[in-house]
Amino acid sequence: MITFPIAKINLGLNVVERRPDGYHNLETVFYPVAIKDALEVFPMNEGFPSDVDCDLKVTNIHIEGDEQRNLVVRAYQMLKQDYPALPRIHAHLYKGIPTQAGMGGGSSDCGFMITLLNDQFQLGLSRQQMIDYAARLGADCAFFIVNEPCYAEGIGEKLQPIALDLSGWHLAVVRPDIPVSTKEAFSLIVPQHPARNCRDIVMQPVETWRDSLTNDFERSVFAIHPELGKVKEQLYTQGAVYAAMSGSGSSLFGLFREPISLNTFQSEGTFTAMLTL
DSSP states (O other): OEEOOEEEEEEEEEEEEEOTTSOEEEEEEEEEEEEEOEEEEEEOOTTOOOSOSEEEEEESSOOOSOGGGSHHHHHHHHHHHHOTTOOOEEEEEEOOSOSSSSSOHHHHHHHHHHHHHHHHTTOOOOHHHHHHHHHTTOTTTTHHHHOSOEEEETTTTEEEEOOOOOTTOEEEEEEOSOOOOHHHHHHTOOOOOOSSOHHHHTTSOGGGOTTTOOBTHHHHHHHHOHHHHHHHHHHHHTTOSEEEEOTTSSOEEEEESSOOOOGGGOOTTOEEEEEEO
């Protein structure tokens, strides 16, 4: 069985307070974007010589670290604890969503893995149960059970679907080959409540967003990586009605009335995409 995890962008991202557990409470709007991975799962042959229950192969984009720590495998292991009848499986993950981009690629793989296992092996989980499982593995993971525009609070796991429709807008995405440390980005944030909640701002015309819809990480990340700030400026120069960084970076996106050429952004290691929402 195969599924296609999607990406997300953040429309506004405000860090409003530091929690006693060391995490931060956020306010943001998640919007789904059709930049995709491909995730295939099938039962492992009983005679396959493996000492793992979930054998993962990742292709197209290299991901650092032990594949057994990948969120796809961790999602399987989490469900296996409660549903021991889950068979041993092979999983193939073809990465199309850029990594360390603030677009939720790993979280999406996690959420879609939970849904796929539920469907393929008839676990009988409700959507809320899948949301609860996903939230245990990462702040953004729960959104990828819902996959519709949502206002999010807490660490990103408290979701409220909203009636936001950007159909017809053209989305440019530019992810330079600049890794951003989420830990470092958070360390430079001074939590505070914004003057206006992003949920209210996004319900206004896109033309009004530029001066009021903010990503709190931009100040700290652009200070460390000024090249990213320049990409945002270029998007506005190219005619973006609204442009921002997604998550804690390093992807920048712009909303346009008409498609544009991304040739000026293309360089070695840079990911670009032009989509119609």
